[in-house]
Structure formats: structure tokens, C-alpha cells
Amino acid sequence: MNIIIILLTVLTALDFQAFPEKQSTSQLTIQEIDNQYHIFDMDTGEVLKVSKTEAAVDSLIVKSSELRGKDTRGSFQSARQAFIISQDLNYQNGLARSHNLLGINYFDFGDYERAVNHYFSAIKIEEALDNDDRIASILNNFALVYAEQGNYDMTAYYLMESIEKRKSIGQTSEAFTSTNNLGVLHRRQGEYDKALDYFYMTAKGSLEEEPDSNLYMTATLNIGNTYRNQGEFEKALPYLVKAADYFENNSQRLNQVYVNLFLSNLYRDKMELETALKHALTSIELAQVERHREGLKDAHQLAAEIYELNGDFRKAHAHFQTFHQITDTLNNSERVQRINELQIRFDVEQKDKEIELLNRESDLKQAELARQDLLKNFLLAGVLFLIVITVLLTHMNRTKKRNNLSLRESREEIKEQNLQLNRLNREKDEFLNMAVHDLRNPLSSIIMITDLIREEDNISDSELNEYSNLIHISAEKMISLVNNLLDIQNKSALTANEELNIVEILKHSVENFKKTATRKNINLKCAIKDDPILVYGHSNNLVRIFDNLISNSLKYSPFNTTVNISVVTYSEHVRVTFKDEGPGISKDEQRNLFRQFGTTSNKPTGNEGSVGLGLYIVKKFTKAMNGDVWCISEPGKGSEFIFELPLAEKTNSVSEPETEVSYLH
Numbered sequence: 001m002n003i004i005i006i007l008l009t010v011l012t013a014l015d016f017q018a019f020p021e022k023q024s025t026s027q028l029t030i031q032e033i034d035n036q037y038h039i040f041d042m043d044t045g046e047v048l049k050v051s052k053t054e055a056a057v058d059s060l061i062v063k064s065s066e067l068r069g070k071d072t073r074g075s076f077q078s079a080r081q082a083f084i085i086s087q088d089l090n091y092q093n094g095l096a097r098s099h100n101l102l103g104i105n106y107f108d109f110g111d112y113e114r115a116v117n118h119y120f121s122a123i124k125i126e127e128a129l130d131n132d133d134r135i136a137s138i139l140n141n142f143a144l145v146y147a148e149q150g151n152y153d154m155t156a157y158y159l160m161e162s163i164e165k166r167k168s169i170g171q172t173s174e175a176f177t178s179t180n181n182l183g184v185l186h187r188r189q190g191e192y193d194k195a196l197d198y199f200y201m202t203a204k205g206s207l208e209e210e211p212d213s214n215l216y217m218t219a220t221l222n223i224g225n226t227y228r229n230q231g232e233f234e235k236a237l238p239y240l241v242k243a244a245d246y247f248e249n250n251s252q253r254l255n256q257v258y259v260n261l262f263l264s265n266l267y268r269d270k271m272e273l274e275t276a277l278k279h280a281l282t283s284i285e286l287a288q289v290e291r292h293r294e295g296l297k298d299a300h301q302l303a304a305e306i307y308e309l310n311g312d313f314r315k316a317h318a319h320f321q322t323f324h325q326i327t328d329t330l331n332n333s334e335r336v337q338r339i340n341e342l343q344i345r346f347d348v349e350q351k352d353k354e355i356e357l358l359n360r361e362s363d364l365k366q367a368e369l370a371r372q373d374l375l376k377n378f379l380l381a382g383v384l385f386l387i388v389i390t391v392l393l394t395h396m397n398r399t400k401k402r403n404n405l406s407l408r409e410s411r412e413e414i415k416e417q418n419l420q421l422n423r424l425n426r427e428k429d430e431f432l433n434m435a436v437h438d439l440r441n442p443l444s445s446i447i448m449i450t451d452l453i454r455e456e457d458n459i460s461d462s463e464l465n466e467y468s469n470l471i472h473i474s475a476e477k478m479i480s481l482v483n484n485l486l487d488i489q490n491k492s493a494l495t496a497n498e499e500l501n502i503v504e505i506l507k508h509s510v511e512n513f514k515k516t517a518t519r520k521n522i523n524l525k526c527a528i529k530d531d532p533i534l535v536y537g538h539s540n541n542l543v544r545i546f547d548n549l550i551s552n553s554l555k556y557s558p559f560n561t562t563v564n565i566s567v568v569t570y571s572e573h574v575r576v577t578f579k580d581e582g583p584g585i586s587k588d589e590q591r592n593l594f595r596q597f598g599t600t601s602n603k604p605t606g607n608e609g610s611v612g613l614g615l616y617i618v619k620k621f622t623k624a625m626n627g628d629v630w631c632i633s634e635p636g637k638g639s640e641f642i643f644e645l646p647l648a649e650k651t652n653s654v655s656e657p658e659t660e661v662s663y664l665h
Helices: 002-007 055-067 072-089 092-109 113-127 131-146 153-167 172-188 190-209 214-229 232-248 255-270 275-290 295-311 313-332 336-384 385-455 463-488 502-510 512-519 539-555 614-624
Strands: 028-033 035-043 047-051 498-501 523-528 534-538 562-569 573-579 627-635 639-646 659-663
Touching: 072 385, 072 463, 092 113, 092 131, 113 131, 131 172, 153 172, 153 255, 172 190, 172 214, 172 313, 190 214, 214 255, 214 512, 232 255, 255 295, 255 512, 255 539, 255 562, 275 295, 295 313, 313 385, 336 385, 385 463, 498 502, 498 539, 498 627, 502 512, 502 523, 502 562, 502 573, 512 539, 512 659, 534 539, 534 639, 539 562, 539 573, 539 639, 614 627, 614 639
Parallel strands: 523 562
Antiparallel strands: 028 035, 035 047, 498 534, 523 659, 562 573, 573 639, 627 639
8 A cells, every 4th residue: 555655646747647557538549641640539539630840749748648647548659659759850858758758657557677768868858958847857756766666765865856956946846746755755664753744844835836736635645644554543534535525526536546445444443334345345446447456456355354344254255256366367367378388398397207217117127027037947946956056046145135235226216316306396386486476577568568559540660669679678588587597407508618718708798788887877897908818618608607797796786886897817717806886795695695596685776687596507607617606795885706717728927907998887
């Protein structure tokens, strides 16, 4: 429920708008005919013709803003069309505003990486245009992204930056949007008194500027919900009722869903169950109209709890069933196909192991039968040849011992195979859990994009090209995850042994990460000798080692910092060091760094993904080349990863770096 409050904090500004997952209040098609863009509203039957001009861009941006909170798809389409025309015209003002709107839409889709990319593009243009008011709005948008990621320090930083920017240009009233968000931030951390101070400050300021505004009602709703969190129900009730009346009168159905949920929770806590149930059912009805599954799930769960308190277990069970069905639909539909593929692969490997065990058991039985036949033959021969019976018995005894030893060894092998099967089964469970978690986001993006393609009647080539690019990016993320997992199982690559120039491979890896460093304004410095440094190993493995170590340093480095890479040769080995200025790693968490699926409490600073396999792959490949890798770090002092390999040709003394390549962005 905490997420919902921050979604309601900026209903009036361009900073952010809470969108339902799907809306159908209007259906828009936008296409280019005779160098003009036409917008057709299927509900009203009206056609709006706009020329390919800057005025057309401005009208599309207005249209996108008007549809926020009412028609997500229409808002997204209008923003995209404004972006396309702005690019054609090189209309910088339109590009900045459409970038910001697209970032807001992607934020609502849960694609924070693309949202941040659009915000960066928007703020860069706005800085060139000296549009301080829009820069302040975008700073607030950055804060919302960090809030969703749980990084409250960065959230507070960007909110304060936004407020200061507003005040510096005399926009005191607009600063109240970010002031309200600061209240939300403190409320989410349980600091209710601080939260109320910011909410009352927002309500007072917005009321003086524009009575009965969306921002005033948002602050009113936040005050009521904060009092409810404190258990002060009588103080909370008038604020929540006032906000509910406003949202109903202004047909803001999505906000009605959540204000009814808050009221239902309040009355349930007061044990006024009839009124609580009325609000829960109202929330269900509104969420169904809006096709908002998250709100619908919360409302069904609340209704089930109220029916259970009333003793109506049949209806409580029905609502609990619906709640679990919606939860399963949200969690399971996107992962079924990939899980089936992974399950088939595991089943095949397991079946091969079972066949191997059966063949071994069959060989053991045949050996036992052969031993018994041999015993019978010797007994029969003993009757005929009494003179040599002692020799035959001795021979038979030796054979028995050998066979018994073979049986014991075979049983131990079977036992070891069973242990191996159990281990594979545990790894399979970890494999599936991790794959399901990390494949969910790119699969959700692909499903959303294909829905858009199916529902657009007249899709243009540019739209189709953009949709294809988005699908390609999501698919590349899934391929990257699968390749990492397959690398763990690749045993043939570990035995390769060729002479490699570590300098050439490292320079190539650094070059590949220039764009990644640029995005976070990180100074990627590489100090290395120009002369070749030769080692033995597998070239692909060495590339994966450097890529993972560089990616790891950039991933956890804050913006505007430096990552240093140095290479030093000694008499028998070469050492490559990757040093960042990140948050550092505690001694306890360092023990898990190079384990399979090992993670730390540190979060990537640029919304990058992390599955806990990169350093495990580095350790595995390094050991295969008779090398070593370790980490030196203290909390708050950055981290230093050191990679070491034996030299193919020994040198006589320690060498210092002679050249330095620096990528400062």
C-alpha cells in the first residue's frame, strides 16, 4: 500500500501520474496521411487533424497529459507521436517534453531503466534551453524512480534538488509537489510526525495558491492515511472522506480505488465491518472497470478478511480464491514457457543419469551370474579332479574377493550418483527460481509491446520499428541471463590452453564498456603497458572474466566517480586490479562474493540487473587457468578486485604501468 501513496503525490504536475495497467475509456489511432497527422477517437467519432508542425507537437503533448490517469495507452501513443514529429522537425522543446512524458509512461509500465534514459535525455535538452522549471519537474521524477527501488537517500536528494530549483526561480507553489513527496518518503520509513509536517505544509501552501486543487486533495489524502497508520482513526476519517468525495466528483476512478481501500481498512480496524465491506466492494467494482489488477487483488484480499471477521466463511473463501487467482495470473503467466523449456532440459539430463545407473546395475548382475557359473563349474570339476581341488578353491576364493571388492566399489559409485542427482535437483530449483525472477521483467515488456501492436489499427513503420527495437532489447536481456547460466555448465572450455595477449583482450573489454560508463558519467581509467603480456588459457574465458569485473565495478559505482584499472607484471605472474569508489563490502558479505547465486546488500546505482552469477563465473574460469581472484574492501571505502594469472614467459623484475587510457564522461 506504501507504493500507492507515492503514486498519488503529484497528480497536478508533469512530474508523475499514476496509471492503471490497462484503460479503455477512449481508443486512439494516430497515423500520417498526406504529411499530416490524424488522431481518431473511436468513442466520439471525431477526427483531429494536425499538421507536421511544432504546433502539432504541442497539441499532442497536451493530449498526452490530458489522458494521464484516464487512458494509459492513449497517453503513451500521443507522447510517442509528439516525439516522432519533434525528431523530424528537430524541435528541441517538443523533444524534451515528449522524452519526459515517455519516461513517465515507462515508469508506470515498471520499466525503470527506459524511464531513467528518457529523463536523462529530457533534462539534457532542458539544461541547454535553460528551462529551470521543467528541470525541477524531471528532478522530482528521478526521485520517484529511486523511491520505487528503495533508495531513500537518493530519493531525498533529488526531491531537495527539485525544491531548491523551484524556489530559485520563484515557483514556490510548484515546490509543494516535492514537499509532499518528502512527506511520503518519511511516512514510508515510519517517521509519521515528520511526514505530517510535510503534508500539512503542502496542504496549506497549495490551498493558498489554488483552493480545492488535486495537490491539496492529495495532501489531504496523505494526512488521513498517515493518521490511520498511527491508529488515530477519528482524526483520519474526515480527511479520507473529503478526498474520496473530491475524486468521485472529478471521475478519478483509479484514485477512488485506493481511497476506498484506505477507508475500508480504517473501518475494519474500528470493527465497523458493514461500512468497511461497503468500501471494499466499491473498490473491487472500480478496479474491475479500470482493469487494474493490482488494486483488484488488494480489494479482494481485504473483502475476504472482512467476511472472515463477520463469520461469513463461504464469501471469505470466494474472495480469497479470487485474490489468489489474480496473484497467480500476475506471477505465473509470463514464466510458463521458459520454465517448461528449462524443465525439459533438466528431465533429459536426469534421464541420462538414470539410464547410466540402470546399465551399471545390469553389469553388476551379469558379473554376479558369471561368478556363480564359475563356482558351479569349479565344483563339478572338483569332483572329477580331486588332486587339484585345493588350487581351484584358492582361485575361487581370490575371484570372490575381487568380485566383492568390485561390488563394493560399484555400490559406492551408485551412492555417489544418487548424491549427484540430489545436488542437481537442488541446483535445478535454484536455477528455475532465479530464471523465473530475472526473466519476468523483459517478458512483461514484450507482452505489453505485443498488446500495443495488436490493438493499433494503423501502425506506422516508425512505430513498428520502435516496438521491434524494444522487443529486441528485452530478448537480449533474456539471452544474456541464459548465456551466464550455460557458462556455468560449460566444462569443455575449462580445458582449453592457448597463448593469449592479456593486454589486447583487456583493452577490447574496456572499449566495450565506454558507453556504459558514459551513461553514469563515470571516469573509466585503464593503466597498462603497451608491450604484450602473454598467459595461457581460453580467450573467451578471459573476455568473460574482464567483462564481468568491469561490469561489476561500473554497476555498483555511484554517478560521477572513477573506476581505475591497472596492470602490473611480476617475475612469475601478472596482476590486474579493478578499483571503484562504490559503497564497499563488509567482511561477512565478502564470503559470499564468488559463490553461485551469491549477492550482497549493495544495490546497483543505475537500475542494472544482478543475478549473482558474474563473480562465480570469474572464479570458475580463473581457477581453470591456474590463477586466482580476490576482493579487498571496507564499507564506505570502495572495493578492489584483484585478478592474477601465471605468465607464459617470465620477466626478471617488477614493471610499472607505462601508458594510461582514460575515458572521462
